[in-house]
Amino acid sequence: MDSTQDIKQFSNTREQRARAILEIGNPETLDEFTYLVPSQNSDRKYRVTHIDAYSCECEDFKRRCQGKNLYCKHIKAIILFQRIKQKYEVKPEVE
Numbered sequence: 001m002d003s004t005q006d007i008k009q010f011s012n013t014r015e016q017r018a019r020a021i022l023e024i025g026n027p028e029t030l031d032e033f034t035y036l037v038p039s040q041n042s043d044r045k046y047r048v049t050h051i052d053a054y055s056c057e058c059e060d061f062k063r064r065c066q067g068k069n070l071y072c073k074h075i076k077a078i079i080l081f082q083r084i085k086q087k088y089e090v091k092p093e094v095e
């Protein structure tokens with residue numbers, strides 16, 4: 001049950017959820033290190049901080065990701081968001 005493949009699939013699922021979150025709305029930037037990420041299935045928002053490493057206040061992160069180098073969907077959403085933002089600001093892609 002705990003094979004590498006399962007973990008990888010689980011991680012891919014988080015990536016997909018992260019994309020779904022960004023479709024709902026953009027994360028809010030509170031300051032240089034703090035973001036609020038909308039929840040996929042409720043009105044609540046999760047606080048993600050990035051000081052030395054990414055951290056999130058959701059249960060998934062606390063129970064399954066913390067200390068294992070894994071990111072929850074909220075952190076993945078922030079990383080995706082940064083990538084997209086950079087793409088637009090730094091080098092706009094010509095289609």
Ligand SMILES: [Zn+2]
Pocket residue numbers: 046056057058059060061072073074075
């Ligand atoms: Zn989270």
